[in-house]
Amino acid sequence: MQKIYLNVLLFFMPFITPLISAQQYMEFGLGPSLVKTKDRNLSPLVNRGIGVSGHFAYEKRDRRIKQLQLDIGYSTLNNRTSSPGKIEVFSFDLAYTMLFPLHLPSGKAELFVGGTFDVFGNARTHLHYENNELSYEFGSSLAVSGQLDYPVWANDRRLLLSYRLSLPFVSYLIRPERNIPYPEKYLEDGTYNLEDTGLSGAALRSGRIVTFNKFQVVKSRMFLTYFFKKNPHALRLGYGWHFYATEHSGKATVAKHSLLCSILLNL
Amino acid sequence: MYRFFCLSVVLVLFASCESVLIDDEQTTDPYQNFDYLWNYIDTHYPYLDYKQVNWEEERIKYRSKLSDNTTERELFNVMRDLLNTLKDGHIVLRSPFENYYYPIPEHENFDFSIVEEYYLDQTVDVDWQKEVFVYGILDDDIGYVYYRSFNRSASPIDDILKAFDHRGVKGLILDIRDNNGGKSANVIQLAGRFTATEKEVGYVRFKTDKDNFSEPLRIYVHPTGYRWNKPVMLLTNRGIYSAGSYFSEVMRQLDGVTLVGTVTGGGGGMPNENELPNGWFFRVPVNAFYGKEGFNIENGVPPDIYQEMNMENNAEGQDGIIERAKKELEELVD
Structure with missing residues (x-):
């Protein structure tokens, strides 16, 4: 548990430091998403479907970019067979990103590199199952991140075209073990708790440290930001692609495409 | 700007090529569906030895009844016969046209x-x-x-x-x-x-x-x-x-x-659910409960x-x- 508390503390440290003069935005976004998943704990079939994604962020720009963002999603999926099952997917990703500028010779584009720490969860429930209806990945990651900004002008309007890529290189991953919803540590102490009590604590302690070769994650987002002329706020249109795959405790792959329309309120 | 646009297009295309990364095993091929079910039981079902079932022999026996032209109903019947060898009331196979359950005795010595x-x-x-x-x-x-x-x-x-x-x-x-x-x-x-x-x-x-x-x-x-x-x-x-x-x-x-x-x-195993590559639902025990002094309650x-x-x-x-x-x-x- 001490490790978890330390992680939480580190997560919020940047906000404890005094604010300096900078552009600060609150971003609220919403949009449709397309989710594909295959989890051999549930099925050998790819399940796909549409859903909705929400995106909330606090972003501060001076020379650096600091962002705390929360992405949430819900989708219903099915496979394309004659007897399709139905899977509900719930996901969240709370991430803190800090990016530092790198000088580019072209002078127009701006490149930022840095890192992201996130806490994530993706839970899937198969609505036709009784005993192993739940499968999930929960955990946290440390990632290398980068962002490329390219300012463009259209009809005297200022726009900013950006692409952000985040590649987690080490993660603490929690997956159900032995095809049942219980996590590994829950079973390792030599007892089998049939009453399903105390699961959450056991789940938090039951993850494994995995590196990129065991848990491949790609998070990318392309977005176009339009700054209003008459007020300090902005609009943002974005496309995100989030993909991950793991073979830890059964092979699972999840891909999510999302379109987001956001409003950025200048603070 | 042009280069940035090209890079963006490449990245979007890359993202949309995930079908390569998520291999869909969906198929109606009778052999592949039979093999998936047989393998799942081979690696998960805890009572093969206890019930003295020679699972490899059953595979050979029932797989030989399949052909490339096997219909869905014929495949279902072959799978039903295969599952019957396990005599397990927890095992279920569901297709759009028929369900299989091994019968559990009811109303014996009770009214x-x-x-x-x-x-x-x-x-x-x-x-x-x-x-x-x-x-x-x-x-x-x-x-x-x-x-x-x-x-x-x-x-x-x-x-x-x-x-x-x-x-x-x-x-x-x-x-x-x-x-x-x-x-x-x-x-x-x-x-x-x-x-x-x-x-x-x-x-x-x-x-x-x-x-x-x-x-x-x-x-x-x-x-x-x-x-x-x-x-x-x-x-x-x-x-x-x-x-x-x-x-x-x-x-x-x-x-x-x-x-x-x-x-x-009896019925000492906890069943898990899964699907075949053709989408049919099945349920098979994956663990076994043992009672006093290791007594196996399956029977x-x-x-x-x-x-x-x-x-x-x-x-x-x-x-x-x-x-x-x-x-x-x-x-x-x-």
């Missing part, structure tokens, strides 16, 4: 209409029912409770046991005949009413791959809810399955509990006192198993 008409009707408070429990006080001050499914919470029994104690009943007949299972959590919680101390009652082992099992994971019963400390007769028959058999095995290890009736139907839990119902007595409104339980209780109390 609830006799209980309702001739036993519960004799009580002062007729036809008591509290959620899934049906109960009453029989003549000779013996409490009777019927619990029909472990899918329903065991908690309502607390009020029943309190009422029985308040009325001064001498003992309890707990009837779970034809209870074909439900949630294992309810097994532990109901059994917790009948023990004063925490007790190890068995263990579970998962099949982890073709030839290996997990270490035993111990199961404990601990005092839960209203504590019943008078004698208990647990009535059993062949229609008791899965969680019902767990419960019978757990209860026969507790002090003051006697099993009366016939051998339960049933034996009673302490063997007693069948006598059909001639049925016609006279007598349930032979209840009568035997009453007699045993009277002897214990006296």
Whole structure:
């Protein structure tokens, strides 16, 4: 548990430091998403479907970019067979990103590199199952991140075209073990708790440290930001692609495409 | 700007090429579907050795009945015959046109209409029912409770046991005949009413791959809810399955509990669900429960006192198993 508390503390440290003069935005976004998943704990079939994604962020720009963002999603999926099952997917990703500028010779584009720490969860429930209806990945990651900004002008309007890529290189991953919803540590102490009590604590302690070769994650987002002329706020249109795959405790792959329309309120 | 645009297009295309990364195994090919089911059982089903099934031989025997032109119905029939070799009531196969279940015996040595008409009707408070429990006080001050499914919470029994104690009943007949299972959590919680101390009652082992099992994971019963400390007769028959058999095995290890009736139907594995590459649903046990001294309950839990119902007595409104339980209780109390 001490490790978890330390992680939480580190997560919020940047906000404890005094604010300096900078552009600060609150971003609220919403949009449709397309989710594909295959989890051999549930099925050998790819399940796909549409859903909705929400995106909330606090972003501060001076020379650096600091962002705390929360992405949430819900989708219903099915496979394309004659007897399709139905899977509900719930996901969240709370991430803190800090990016530092790198000088580019072209002078127009701006490149930022840095890192992201996130806490994530993706839970899937198969609505036709009784005993192993739940499968999930929960955990946290440390990632290398980068962002490329390219300012463009259209009809005297200022726009900013950006692409952000985040590649987690080490993660603490929690997956159900032995095809049942219980996590590994829950079973390792030599007892089998049939009453399903105390699961959450056991789940938090039951993850494994995995590196990129065991848990491949790609998070990318392309977005176009339009700054209003008459007020300090902005609009943002974005496309995100989030993909991950793991073979830890059964092979699972999840891909999510999302379109987001956001409003950025200048603070 | 042009280069940035090109880069963006490439990245979007890259993202949309994930079909390469997520391989869909969907197919109607009869061989691939048969193999998926056979392999799943080979690597997950815990009773192949216990049931002395030569799984490789069954594969050869039934796979040879397939061809590239096998229809869906023919494939279903081949799979049904393959699954029948396991004689396991937990195993299910569902297609859009037919479902397969291995039959669990029902109504052997049990007729609830006799209980309702001739036993519960004799009580002062007729036809008591509290959620899934049906109960009453029989003549000779013996409490009777019927619990029909472990899918329903065991908690309502607390009020029943309190009422029985308040009325001064001498003992309890707990009837779970034809209870074909439900949630294992309810097994532990109901059994917790009948023990004063925490007790190890068995263990579970998962099949982890073709030839290996997990270490035993111990199961404990601990005092839960209203504590019943008078004698208990647990009535059993062949229609008791899965969680019902767990419960019978757990209860026969507790002090003051006697099993009366016939051998339960067994069903000692916890089934998991999955799908075939053609989308059909199937369910197969992936672990096995072992009780006292490693007793395997898959083929049933034996009673302490063997007693069948006598059909001639049925016609006279007598349930032979209840009568035997009453007699045993009277002897214990006296």
